[in-house]
Amino acid sequence: xxxxxxxxxxxxEQIAKRISRELKEGYYVNLGIGIPTLVANYIxxxxxxxxxxxxxxxxxxxxxxxxDEDPDLINAGKQTIxxxxxxxxxDSAMSFGMIRAGKVDLTVLGAMEVSDKGDIANWKIPxxxxxxMGGAMDLVASAKNxxxxxxxxxxxxxxxxxxxxxxxxxxxxxxxxxxxxxxVLDVTPxxxxxxxxxxxxxxxxxxxxxxxxxxxxxxxPEIEVKKEVGSRR
Amino acid sequence: xxxxxxxADEAIKDITDGVTIMLGGFGLCGIPENxxxxxxxxxxxxxxxxxxxxxxxxxxxxxxxxxxQVKKMISSYVGENAEFERQLLSGELQVELxxxxxxxxxxxxxxxxxxxxxxxxxxxxEVAEGKEVRQFNGKDYLLELxxxxxxxxxxxxxxDTQGNLIYKETARxxxxxxxxxxxxxxxxxxxxxxxxxxxxxxxxxxxxYVHRIFQGTDYEKRIEQRTVRKRN
Numbered sequence: 001x002x003x004x005x006x007x008x009x010x011x012x013e014q015i016a017k018r019i020s021r022e023l024k025e026g027y028y029v030n031l032g033i034g035i036p037t038l039v040a041n042y043i044x045x046x047x048x049x050x051x052x053x054x055x056x057x058x059x060x061x062x063x064x065x066x067x068d069e070d071p072d073l074i075n076a077g078k079q080t081i082x083x084x085x086x087x088x089x090x091d092s093a094m095s096f097g098m099i100r101a102g103k104v105d106l107t108v109l110g111a112m113e114v115s116d117k118g119d120i121a122n123w124k125i126p127x128x129x130x131x132x133m134g135g136a137m138d139l140v141a142s143a144k145n146x147x148x149x150x151x152x153x154x155x156x157x158x159x160x161x162x163x164x165x166x167x168x169x170x171x172x173x174x175x176x177x178x179x180x181x182x183x184v185l186d187v188t189p190x191x192x193x194x195x196x197x198x199x200x201x202x203x204x205x206x207x208x209x210x211x212x213x214x215x216x217x218x219x220x221p222e223i224e225v226k227k228e229v230g231s232r233r
Numbered sequence: 234x235x236x237x238x239x240x241a242d243e244a245i246k247d248i249t250d251g252v253t254i255m256l257g258g259f260g261l262c263g264i265p266e267n268x269x270x271x272x273x274x275x276x277x278x279x280x281x282x283x284x285x286x287x288x289x290x291x292x293x294x295x296x297x298x299x300x301x302q303v304k305k306m307i308s309s310y311v312g313e314n315a316e317f318e319r320q321l322l323s324g325e326l327q328v329e330l331x332x333x334x335x336x337x338x339x340x341x342x343x344x345x346x347x348x349x350x351x352x353x354x355x356x357x358x359e360v361a362e363g364k365e366v367r368q369f370n371g372k373d374y375l376l377e378l379x380x381x382x383x384x385x386x387x388x389x390x391x392x393d394t395q396g397n398l399i400y401k402e403t404a405r406x407x408x409x410x411x412x413x414x415x416x417x418x419x420x421x422x423x424x425x426x427x428x429x430x431x432x433x434x435x436x437x438x439x440x441x442y443v444h445r446i447f448q449g450t451d452y453e454k455r456i457e458q459r460t461v462r463k464r465n
Contacts, residue, residue: 054333055259056403063460071262071454072390072404078260078313078457089402091409091437092259092285093341096334100352119357130321130328131312137360138334141353172357 009181010198010223015149017042018223019108019179022147023049030054030099030139032109033077035149039108052104054095054135059087076135096135100142107143109136111150113165116191116212118175120148121167133170140171152180152209159211161192182206184223191215196223236396236446237425241271244419244445248384250277255340255411256284256294257387260457263404264293265386267421267449273297281305283382285336285407287317292455309333313457332360335377337410342379344413344442349378385415389438392422396443397436405437412438421449
């Protein structure tokens with residue numbers, strides 16, 4: 001399994017695991033729905049990281065054991081969850097207050113499109129998907145550090161890393177880093193800067209699948225993909 | 234002071250066609266189930282509803298949508314409701330989607346007696362269209378107005394006869410904010426106690442914001458996404 005994946009694009013779990021390496025001791029982190037949620041599975045055992053759920057909880061724990069579900073205790077994805085020692089509840093205004101005030105160190109969220117200026121679109125496809133932005137606009141407008149977890153291309157193989165977003169924006173000029181199934185990239189004033197590539201994925205392939213400005217300097221190392229280790233959550 | 238009413242029917246008796254109501258809750262967590270059931274029974278229509286979500290097809294605000302009681306929804310996320318999407322795409326229902334933090338803070342502003350807030354959420358997006366943008370310390374903010382709502386319907390865990398409220402866990406969410414923001418605030422609680430029985434330090438919503446309170450019945454507290462770990 002691991003051998004097979006090592007010559008292909010990253011799995012969703014491997015994207016989440018790579019993002020977990022951006023966590024630091026003492027971080028307060030907000031994880032969005034989808035791949036970002038998986039990052040919780042790869043928080044190092046010895047690292048103190050507090051997960052914020054924007055419906056009003058700091059200190060989100062794992063899913064409850066079967067039979068222990070509590071309808072009053074859910075996360076922002078409406079999933080039943082648990083607390084951890086030191087958890088605290090608050091209302092939605094305080095939740096977004098701490099986000100707006102820059103108290104949350106890192107936000108990880110998914111995206112439909114990202115531009116080489118750091119714009120992000122992830123809430124609306126006109127005429128098709130009209131579910132709403134939830135807390136995404138508040139998060140991207142205020143978070144100190146935003147990492148986007150996404151697929152590099154859509155199912156048709158078209159780049160989702162663009163010169164400009166075609167979908168309605170969630171926020172402008174806010175994305176700092178992208179971890180896709182093909183690459184790790186920083187968003188710089190000059191465009192996407194390629195930092196790492198998925199094992200076996202060539203720089204040429206990444207260039208071909210990145211429609212926005214791409215900066216490639218020197219040798220690009222492969223993303224370290226180790227065998228699965230036991231997860232905390 | 235005693236604000237206790239007999240039940241949901243009496244509590245909502247003066248909610249009439251065309252009014253604006255706020256409803257607490259996040260998803261199906263902490264929603265005023267009894268008040269919604271009473272509104273469905275009463276059949277009032279043409280309502281403008283301010284609520285983070287719109288329920289699911291057969292529960293929460295979804296029950297009111299099914300009966301076409303809602304003219305306009307003001308929400309941040311409405312993704313769990315197929316009937317909602319159908320009414321929206323067919324033009325039967327007006328919808329204003331706003332960022333979740335903006336929704337919460339516009340309630341807060343109302344309850345704090347402030348006419349407006351400035352927030353960076355939505356700057357540079359279609360949410361900003363037609364709104365005043367002001368720069369503070371080099372960053373752009375949108376002017377967003379405090380809400381005006383004729384009624385706020387909230388759900389708390391515990392309350393006393395004076396209307397002091399305590400919420401439980403993440404069922405708090407928008408409830409204390411909307412409780413502060415209604416011209417008339419109606420609170421339903423799981424446990425109603427006489428005044429003096431709540432720890433004054435533990436109260437989340439001071440009763441001054443609450444006009445009517447009743448002990449609800451038959452709470453279903455439906456779980457939207459049941460996620461669990463297997464027991465060994």
